[in-house]
Amino acid sequence: MRLSKIVASAAVAGGVAAGMGLAAATANAEPAPPPAPGQPAWANGSPQVWDQGWQRWGVWLNGIFVPTF
Structure with a gap:
């Protein structure tokens, strides 16, 4: 009887820990970049890219890298 309580407690604790890990991973997700501005004429066809660092x-x-803001 005692072993089944230990196993059940471990399963609940594991589920809680997994849920907390998923919540932490979701909370740390970076937001999507804002919509790209219009293509500048001086870019000569070079595509705009999102610079994660800046x-x-x-x-x-x-x-x-030339920012287009």
């Missing part, structure tokens, strides 16, 4: 939209030109 949190800005921009265009790569000759190896340099």
Whole structure:
């Protein structure tokens, strides 16, 4: 009888811990970037990309990231 209570308690504790881990992973998810601004004429067809570090939209030109805000 005692062993079944221990097993049941371990199962509940495991479920709670798994739920907390899922909640933490969801809470730490980064928000989606804002919509991209219009394509600038000076970009010469280079696509706009979201820079995660600077949190800005921009265009790569000759190896340099140029923010388009």
